[in-house]
Every structure is written in C-alpha cells, then in structure tokens.
Amino acid sequence: MAQLIDGKQLSDQVLQEVASEVELLKGKYDIVPTLAVVLVGEDPASQVYVRNKVKRATEAGMGSIEHRLDAETSQNTLNALIDHLNNDPEVHGILVQLPLPSHLNEDEVIASIHPAKDVDGFHPLNVGALASGRPSLVPCTPQGCMIMLRQVHPDLSGKNVVVVGRSNIVGKPMAALLLQANCTVTIAHSRTRNIESLCRNADIVVAAVGRAEFINADWIKPGATVIDVGINAIDVNGKRKLVGDVDFESVARVAGAITPVPGGVGPMTIGCLLLNTTRAARRQLA
Numbered sequence: 015m016a017q018l019i020d021g022k023q024l025s026d027q028v029l030q031e032v033a034s035e036v037e038l039l040k041g042k043y044d045i046v047p048t049l050a051v052v053l054v055g056e057d058p059a060s061q062v063y064v065r066n067k068v069k070r071a072t073e074a075g076m077g078s079i080e081h082r083l084d085a086e087t088s089q090n091t092l093n094a095l096i097d098h099l100n101n102d103p104e105v106h107g108i109l110v111q112l113p114l115p116s117h118l119n120e121d122e123v124i125a126s127i128h129p130a131k132d133v134d135g136f137h138p139l140n141v142g143a144l145a146s147g148r149p150s151l152v153p154c155t156p157q158g159c160m161i162m163l164r165q166v167h168p169d170l171s172g173k174n175v176v177v178v179g180r181s182n183i184v185g186k187p188m189a190a191l192l193l194q195a196n197c198t199v200t201i202a203h204s205r206t207r208n209i210e211s212l213c214r215n216a217d218i219v220v221a222a223v224g225r226a227e228f229i230n231a232d233w234i235k236p237g238a239t240v241i242d243v244g245i246n247a248i249d250v251n252g253k254r255k256l257v258g259d260v261d262f263e264s265v266a267r268v269a270g271a272i273t274p275v276p277g278g279v280g281p282m283t284i285g286c287l288l289l290n291t292t293r294a295a296r297r298q299l300a
C-alpha cells in the first residue's frame with residue numbers, strides 16, 4: 015500500500031507559518047494582511063470553496079473581504095470593483111473565483127487585477143515571470159503540489175514527470191515549477207498518443223484533467239508518486255461523493271506514494287493562497 019501524502023496535515027503546517035508571518039506583519043509594521051474574494055453567481059461548489067478560504071484566513075489572523083455579485087453582473091461593474099480593490103491600501107490580495115459566468119471575459123478580468131495583488135498568479139506578468147524562471151506570485155495549486163512532492167522527493171532533479179492536463183491554472187504552471195526543479199517534464203493532454211505508456215514510464219504523475227477516476231493502476235509504474243489534483247463530485251447510490259482524477263483504490267496498490275481526495279491537494283491550495291497573500295502584503299510595504 016502506498017504512502018499517503020496528507021494534504022490536511024501539511025496545509026496545517028503551512029497555515030501555522032502563515033499565522034506567524036501575520037503576527038510579525040501586525041507587530042512590526044501594523045498591517046493586517048487582507049484577502050478580497052470576489053464571487054460572481056451562486057454556484058454551490060464555489061460557495062463552499064470561498065467559505066473555506068475566508069474561514070482559514072480568519073483562523074490565521076488575516077483580514078478577509080467577501081464580495082458576492084449576482085450572476086448577471088456586467089463586465090463594467092466587475093471592472094469597477096476590481097479597480098476599487100486595486101486602489102484600496104488595506105487589500106493585499108485579490109481573488110476572483112473562476113470560472114466566471116459565460117458573458118464575462120475572464121482574460122480581461124485576470125489582466126485587470128494589479129499584478130502585485132494577484133494572489134492566484136494568473137496575471138500575464140506573473141505567468142511570464144514563472145515561465146522565465148523568475149517566479150513571484152506562483153499559482154496556488156501547483157505550489158501546493160510541489161510542497162507535497164518534496165515530502166517524498168527532497169531532490170526532484172532528473173525525475174521523469176508526466177503532467178496530465180494543460181490548463182493555465184494547473185497543468186502549465188505545474189510543468190514550469192517542475193522544470194525549475196530540474197525534472198524532465200512531459201505535458202500530456204486529450205490529443206496525446208500512448209498516454210498510458212507515457213505515464214507508466216514516469217517516476218511522478220500529476221493528474222489534472224477533471225475527469226473522475228480517469229487514471230487507473232495500469233497507467234502507473236510500481237513505486238511511482240501520484241499527485242491527484244482532480245476534485246470531482248460523483249453520485250454513488252444517490253449520495254454525493256468527492257473523487258479525484260485517479261482511481262484511488264487501484265492506484266494506491268501500485269504507487270509508492272499518493273495524495274487522497276478529499277484531504278489532499280485541495281487544502282494545500284488554500285494554504286498556498288494565504289501564503290501568497292502574506293507575501294503580497296510584505297511586498298506592498300515599501
């Protein structure tokens with residue numbers, strides 16, 4: 015049975031670090047690191063995530079501001095709110111929950127957030143910084159995955175890694191971080207040929223495709239490390255159950271180490287979001 019990489023426990027460690035950094039920023043500089051979360055529409059899953067973010071921020075002694083806008087909110091209204099948050103000296107991090115309703119332009123919204131307050135790391139300036147090996151605010155989920163990987167592989171140098179999924183929010187930044195850690199990185203996606211045998215050669219597989227239990231034990235080299243980024247709600251006998259992109263039961267029998275869902279990458283994402291918020295606050299001191 016594979017070693018379990020406990021995201022809940024690791025995120026508690028991250029949140030403790032965040033809490034002491036918050037104390038320091040309060041005591042020494044008299045600022046309360048503050049995160050503003052913007053949610054457009056009432057997607058129930060998004061509401062759960064936003065509630066968790068605000069709860070953890072409060073626990074770490076941080077400030078948080080929640081802006082809930084109705085689903086029909088116009089681009090102009092949203093732009094005006096972001097403009098306001100960009101110029102509010104008491105707001106250090108801004109997160110606009112994605113996906114946005116389809117009438118809103120996501121790229122325009124992301125680009126309008128001040129890069130120094132872009133705690134998601136999605137602004138083109140931060141994307142470029144990461145791609146060119148000068149990371150500043152790094153996307154939270156890949157950052158959390160790296161912390162988890164380091165538990166098993168303190169030195170990632172030379173590891174063969176397959177990242178399954180090529181999204182801007184997970185797959186691409188994940189590949190950039192792994193490359194920076196001297197891994198040999200392959201990004202696989204829906205058009206990739208022989209995806210199974212590619213994965214079976216990997217020392218590490220990062221699954222970020224958004225398809226429930228897509229990857230099974232036949233894809234995994236015995237002893238390999240498996241990071242499961244997926245969070246999919248499925249129906250099991252009329253009950254809602256959260257599963258990853260990995261068929262946990264079969265894969266855990268061949269892998270050397272694996273992250274669970276829930277309690278894996280999800281809590282780490284929130285930990286890194288708050289870590290980014292303290293970093294953003296510190297850089298806004300000057």
Ligand SMILES: Nc1nc(=O)c2c([nH]1)NC[C@@H]1CN(c3ccc(C(=O)N[C@@H](CCC(=O)O)C(=O)O)cc3)C=[N+]21
Binds near residue numbers: 062
């Ligand atoms: N601008 C933006 N930034 C994001 O970081 C972002 C986003 N939009 N949109 C949605 C996704 C999703 N996301 C999650 C974070 C934590 C959990 C999490 O903590 N999940 C718990 C379970 C939660 C439950 O019970 O539903 C776990 O995996 O253990 C899940 C999902 C951040 N996202």
